[in-house]
Amino acid sequence: MRKYFHALAAALLATLFITACTPKEYVVKPYNEGINIIPQPVELTETTSGAFTLNRNTVFVAEGDTLAGIAKLFADKLMASTGYKFGLVSAPVSSNYIRISVDPSISENHEAYTFNSSEAGIDIVGATPQGAFYGLQTLLQLLPAEVESSKRVEDVAWTIPAVSIKDYPRYHYRGLLLDACRHFITVEDMKKHIDILSMLKVNKLHWHLTEDQAWRIEIKKYPRLVEVGSVRTEGEGFEYGPFYYTQEEIKDIVAYAAERYVEIIPEIELPGHAMAALVAYPELACFPRDFKVRNIWGVEDDVFCAGKEEVFKFLEDVISEVIPLFPSKYFHIGGDECPKTRWKECPLCQARIKAENLKDEHELQSYFITRIGRFLAENNKALIGWDEILEGGLAPSAIVMSWRGEEGGIAATELNHEVIMSPWTTGLYIDAYQGDHNVEPVAIGGYSTLERVYSYNPASDKIPAEKQHLILGPQANLWGEYLYDESIRQYYAYPRMFALAEIGWTPVDRKDFHDFSRRVNNTYVRLDMHDVNYHIPLPEQENGSLDRIQFIDSLTIPFKTTRPVKMVYTTDGSEPNEKSTEYTAPLTFNETTTLKIASVLPSGVLSKVRTLTLTKLDNYTAPVEAIDSVALASSGVYAQGLKFITHKEDVRKVEDLASHQSANMESGILTALKDANKSYLVPGTFDFNIFGTIIEGYFLIPEPGVYVFQSDVNRVWINGELVIDNSKEVPRYSRQDVALALGAGLHSIKYEIQAKVQGGWPTLWNDNRVAYKSYNTPKSAPIEDYRVFHKK
8 A cells, every 4th residue: 555655656746747847838819929010120030040938037138237227127027927037137148038239330220229039048239229128129029918917927928939130210200299288198197108109119209288278387487387377167167177297297207208218309389379378478468368278179369479579588488497308309399370360460560570571470470480499409409390380481400390281391301401291181190080980989080090090101202312311200199189088098099109100110111001900909918908998990881880770671781890800799689799790791680670799809809889779660750741842832831941049148958958948049030051050149158159049840851761860969859859969978070870761741850059168169160950861872961941941
């Protein structure tokens, strides 16, 4: 018996020994397959020298304080996800190492690096420490995406394939604008963006700090800038703020970014977009008054007065405090969208034009910017301005940021000025919609898919080869008007910043959108590890997505996405998951159905679920009266136009409009529907008209069919049913479209307009009409005036 137990114990020990010595097999997740570096390197070759696997004995080799600091940053990061505490030495070792060094001879490009991995170790050589840093970012991207986790991850092989890489950026300027004025960005969230930009080798962060809507940077000589300029009263009545950055917070953010080789460029807007400053110091305006921080988007006519010397003293004082906070050689002064209205009326500005022998107000703006440019040059700063700084003459050495198209950049290079390409016309305004506006969160407008951003080439063919060097690089702009919280800001930034990174770094002949899309799926998982929200392409329909469709007989719906991604759906009312039925072909419905459909990533993460209510009717909805246009004209019962009642006062809730009682009201017949948003001045309101209108009557459907109705008004009823309700969000664009099966004849219609500021958007800027079209046709048009009637 004793021999038996000895034998059993020996067998168990042998088994344990074999198990301990046998490498553990890990299942590679689909999103970790292949090489997933963004941006795509210039040269990458897979070799046969054997993969390198991190373990608890791996050491970093780095000589000198700078490289040792970089190595420690990455060693600490790797320790969080792997659980390994990596050693750091300066003397060479022969195996199990990650060695970083600097050799300026590898490239004239200071961001260049080489990367060679083998079973023995990894050698990274940078042309500068920045290049070595980027080599380590590439190392992270060669590891499984879980390496970005802040907690230890089990069941992952920390293996790096055997590769040889030679890499350097196409452009030395690769940037992102973050707008902290329209909606504030916390210190923590600024750092999160910096982490992601650094991961993507995006090296410039343009920080928009002053605006009509806010002043966000502490200036100690002028404390009222943040005391009153950092808070505004929103159209809904609540205060937003005070939100601003102290100088110590700015130093902290700038240092954090510098450690990650992200250069932060401040923007102090001048001479326009200055309302927040004028609120604090109204004497800086042409015509001082009791200003208020602008609570709607757009541009103010009141700007810094170009005729007052104290304005230049103020701006030089401000700039003198800002310069020490930002080591960057660049300083952005805005220079865009400066109305000349006040300057034309201002005696001091007109006197300045005369004294300086200027032609007009455009040359006055050039004078203003040139003068500020000289001050910046004296302080060793290079001026950047939006492309309006070209108007009236370009300040010496100014760098043009071309945003209204490429034309400003082209014109700047013709004058031998450097340019940063940031045109909204080619998709680089990434606050634009990145999919169908009916399914995406509300945005400022435009259309900028991931593929559109990726397709942009900053090297305009209208700029000759000998001047291409004047293009510093591309920048994406993330304006904040409709980015009401950080989650939605991230949703609009990513993955489009992945595309910006690649167009700024990778040679054109190395770009491939299909492969890029594959790599995006891996980078998504990396963002998951940072708890960052991102856009997943949603299932969309042709000719505009609809969540509510009535149909007769049967209905077939094809779905698409803005880039290839798997779609799954259910028809039993349950929520879809990654194992639900996959969409592979158009879906046909023969009965009333609730369809739930979503996109799913290789990681198993689902997009927002779209719920479509598909209602089958036996017959088209009967009209109030089955009558044609000829019979209407002779009926004597109906007259053209819709009835309206307008309350010329603040009706806070659209739901209260129908029961609202008001002595200050107007009623009548609206014969021209375009006048539905007629403006009424309501005393006591903040520079804006606030009122509520109900419009109702009948509209004529010429023939039976399924019609799509669209509107940006608050609410629309057809045949007594609430069919469009925009009251739950900022009523910007028609986003709650509906398809109704209607019979020929008169159908009742009622719609409500609540004229107010909501989410910074004045609803009076809307079209405020109801449009329609036949189902599955591309374009709608407003209901024609001749189709609407009321009872006499």
